[in-house]
Amino acid sequence: MIEDKNQQRTDLSELGEFGLIDHLTKNFVINHKSTVKGIGDDAAVLDFKKKVVVTTDLLVEGVHFDLSYMPLKHLGYKSVIVNLSDVYAMNATATQITVSIAVSNRFPLEALEEIYAGIETAAKIYNIDVVGGDTTSSNKGLLISVTALGEVENEVYRNGAKPNDLLVVTGDVGAAYMGLQVLEREKEVFKVNPNNQPDLDQYTYVIERQLKPEARKDIVKLLQDLDVKPTSMIDISDGLSSEIMHICKQSKVGCDLYETKIPLDPQVISTCEEFNIDSTTVALNGGEDYELLMTISQDDYPKIKANPNLTVIGYMTEESAGMHLVTRAETKIPIKAQGWKNFNE
Amino acid sequence: MIEDKNQQRTDLSELGEFGLIDHLTKNFVINHKSTVKGIGDDAAVLDFKKKVVVTTDLLVEGVHFDLSYMPLKHLGYKSVIVNLSDVYAMNATATQITVSIAVSNRFPLEALEEIYAGIETAAKIYNIDVVGGDTTSSNKGLLISVTALGEVENEVYRNGAKPNDLLVVTGDVGAAYMGLQVLEREKEVFKVNPNNQPDLDQYTYVIERQLKPEARKDIVKLLQDLDVKPTSMIDISDGLSSEIMHICKQSKVGCDLYETKIPLDPQVISTCEEFNIDSTTVALNGGEDYELLMTISQDDYPKIKANPNLTVIGYMTEESAGMHLVTRAETKIPIKAQGWKNFNE
Numbered sequence: 034m035i036e037d038k039n040q041q042r043t044d045l046s047e048l049g050e051f052g053l054i055d056h057l058t059k060n061f062v063i064n065h066k067s068t069v070k071g072i073g074d075d076a077a078v079l080d081f082k083k084k085v086v087v088t089t090d091l092l093v094e095g096v097h098f099d100l101s102y103m104p105l106k107h108l109g110y111k112s113v114i115v116n117l118s119d120v121y122a123m124n125a126t127a128t129q130i131t132v133s134i135a136v137s138n139r140f141p142l143e144a145l146e147e148i149y150a151g152i153e154t155a156a157k158i159y160n161i162d163v164v165g166g167d168t169t170s171s172n173k174g175l176l177i178s179v180t181a182l183g184e185v186e187n188e189v190y191r192n193g194a195k196p197n198d199l200l201v202v203t204g205d206v207g208a209a210y211m212g213l214q215v216l217e218r219e220k221e222v223f224k225v226n227p228n229n230q231p232d233l234d235q236y237t238y239v240i241e242r243q244l245k246p247e248a249r250k251d252i253v254k255l256l257q258d259l260d261v262k263p264t265s266m267i268d269i270s271d272g273l274s275s276e277i278m279h280i281c282k283q284s285k286v287g288c289d290l291y292e293t294k295i296p297l298d299p300q301v302i303s304t305c306e307e308f309n310i311d312s313t314t315v316a317l318n319g320g321e322d323y324e325l326l327m328t329i330s331q332d333d334y335p336k337i338k339a340n341p342n343l344t345v346i347g348y349m350t351e352e353s354a355g356m357h358l359v360t361r362a363e364t365k366i367p368i369k370a371q372g373w374k375n376f377n378e
Numbered sequence: 379m380i381e382d383k384n385q386q387r388t389d390l391s392e393l394g395e396f397g398l399i400d401h402l403t404k405n406f407v408i409n410h411k412s413t414v415k416g417i418g419d420d421a422a423v424l425d426f427k428k429k430v431v432v433t434t435d436l437l438v439e440g441v442h443f444d445l446s447y448m449p450l451k452h453l454g455y456k457s458v459i460v461n462l463s464d465v466y467a468m469n470a471t472a473t474q475i476t477v478s479i480a481v482s483n484r485f486p487l488e489a490l491e492e493i494y495a496g497i498e499t500a501a502k503i504y505n506i507d508v509v510g511g512d513t514t515s516s517n518k519g520l521l522i523s524v525t526a527l528g529e530v531e532n533e534v535y536r537n538g539a540k541p542n543d544l545l546v547v548t549g550d551v552g553a554a555y556m557g558l559q560v561l562e563r564e565k566e567v568f569k570v571n572p573n574n575q576p577d578l579d580q581y582t583y584v585i586e587r588q589l590k591p592e593a594r595k596d597i598v599k600l601l602q603d604l605d606v607k608p609t610s611m612i613d614i615s616d617g618l619s620s621e622i623m624h625i626c627k628q629s630k631v632g633c634d635l636y637e638t639k640i641p642l643d644p645q646v647i648s649t650c651e652e653f654n655i656d657s658t659t660v661a662l663n664g665g666e667d668y669e670l671l672m673t674i675s676q677d678d679y680p681k682i683k684a685n686p687n688l689t690v691i692g693y694m695t696e697e698s699a700g701m702h703l704v705t706r707a708e709t710k711i712p713i714k715a716q717g718w719k720n721f722n723e
Binding site for chain 2: 034069073075077079080081084086087088089090091093094095097120122125131133164165166167170171172173174176180182183185188190191252266267281343
């Protein structure tokens with residue numbers, strides 16, 4: 034599907050570990066005062082004036098991404114984004130990352146350069162210093178492990194939601210999952226007819242949400258500008274229902290989520306219709322949206338109500354009331370997590 | 379070689395991601411004041427009073443370890459140690475780690491429990507809080523990515539060595555490499571005759587250095603007690619020669635290393651004789667010793683000279699003099715790095 038136009042292949046063994054890391058990281062610049070020393074010693078040295086958040090995520094080929102339709106540059110970009118999203122979900126400012134890559138010999142140097150170009154782009158856009166990492170060989174496949182650090186003054190946990198708080202989501206949900214469905218379908222078509230040129234114009238948004246997601250750095254700033262501190266916050270990596278359940282369980286509250294309020298992009302709705310999938314199911318269980326889900330006090334409602342980035346989708350209840358979806362037909366059905374099923378696949 | 383006496387096999391899919399992480403991390407305790415929030419949210423929250431060091435390392439099955447002789451508990455332990463060693467090489471106190479594991483379905487829950495038991499043991503012994511991580515499936519094999527954080531007041535880089543400084547190494551070197559040779563030989567014997575019971579008594583030390591290395595936390599304290607701040611420091615993961623070259627290049631100095639001064643355990647010498655390998659070559663290029671290599675000012679020599687943990691093995695020279703090994707025959711030969719050859723294998 035995605036043609037490799039770059040025919041140059043430099044064998045990784047030509048550089049060795051140190052030459053390789055030097056080569057791949059030579060364009061990285063340090064922007065943060067908190068970065069005392071970046072790449073090039075046994076460890077990076079950082080100097081924070083505030084509290085620090087740390088989070089880490091692994092992306093594994095064949096589990097989290099498929100290189101038959103994921104361009105390597107996008108993969109590098111996405112590997113940063115999924116970690117930054119966790120930093121922003123703490124109401125923190127992301128400042129540094131480390132990147133470790135395990136890669137088999139089937140990848141030439143040019144492939145690693147593409148991945149690092151994506152990492153560099155993300156680092157520039159999100160203003161992050163790349164301060165360390167490790168590059169090593171693997172017997173099979175590609176694996177990227179990123180650890181992100183950030184600074185925070187008023188961290189927001191998952192456990193602070195109170196009954197009557199509003200449940201608020203940023204952006205829209207379900208698009209990344211539908212993008213994946215489109216890409217998987219095209220992969221099957223390609224297998225049958227490699228000369229087929231797919232017309233993906235009508236799927237631009239959903240595909241981009243899958244291949245090149247963004248993290249909601251803007252929301253941390255917006256909340257500050259609006260003078261709103263959420264009572265709880267989490268990022269949506271596994272689907273709305275499983276994230277709601279995390280907040281409810283850790284905060285010991287229940288929840289009423291309104292089906293009609295869930296923000297869906299028109300392209301999600303049309304793609305769901307085409308694939309004959311229920312769009313609410315996709316929104317609840319799709320995952321990889323990297324939006325933020327938060328609860329805010331009713332007192333803060335006037336501050337957020339006109340904002341196009343924030344949608345109220347329900348409210349929190351007493352724990353004993355349970356977690357429910359209020360459907361279009363105004364019936365209440367319990368929310369269940371489909372969650373994360375990698376080990377079942 | 380190492381029999382799996384634990385016949386219980388619980389499929390990983392029985393727990394799902396969240397149940398799995400809860401289950402594996404339930405014994406972890408938080409000891410450090412700087413850990414505000416550990417596992418259980420989008421990110422850990424830390425509050426440091428000093429500067430922070432961050433380092434990360436990947437261990438990949440078939441590249442960095444072989445499960446036919448590496449017990450899983452030792453592997454968990456070692457995955458922590460290799461990172462702590464980098465923290466101590468900055469003259470820092472290690473305080474927190476995050477652990478990410480990618481594992482294929484061939485591993486049952488009990489295998490992950492073993493790995494985590496090793497991680498927990500290392501965390502207890504080295505007084506580290508485990509504050510986060512990720513557990514995911516892989517298509518093939520096992521991979522462990524650890525990120526370690528520490529606090530530091532007087533960090534020591536690789537680039538501070540001056541001409542005439544003494545070159546000092548902790549402990550002894552070469553044992554981990556010879557342990558690997560013994561284990562590889564026994565693996566071949568086992569393939570031919572699985573009923574053979576190997577007698578490894580005479581290799582206890584070298585095998586332990588390979589399978590269950592320790593990091594030199596004690597040296598950071600010792601240097602403090604002796605009131606010695608090294609001018610440069612690095613940990614020995616890739617062999618003495620490549621680490622010396624890092625210090626020389628980054629400090630812009632040369633070096634005379636004395637072959638007769640390199641500290642070798644008697645078991646290394648006897649095993650080298652048995653394998654007909656030159657022990658100096660092993661010490662220079664073996665790697666995985668996790669000792670510390672440092673340079674100290676001549677003024678500090680009286681403070682360290684009686685200490686059994688520290689051996690002076692040479693001194694630094696002007697950069698133009700180059701890097702040399704002074705042999706037993708008192709000839710000078712240039713030091714070359716064999717370095718890291720994973721991509722060539």
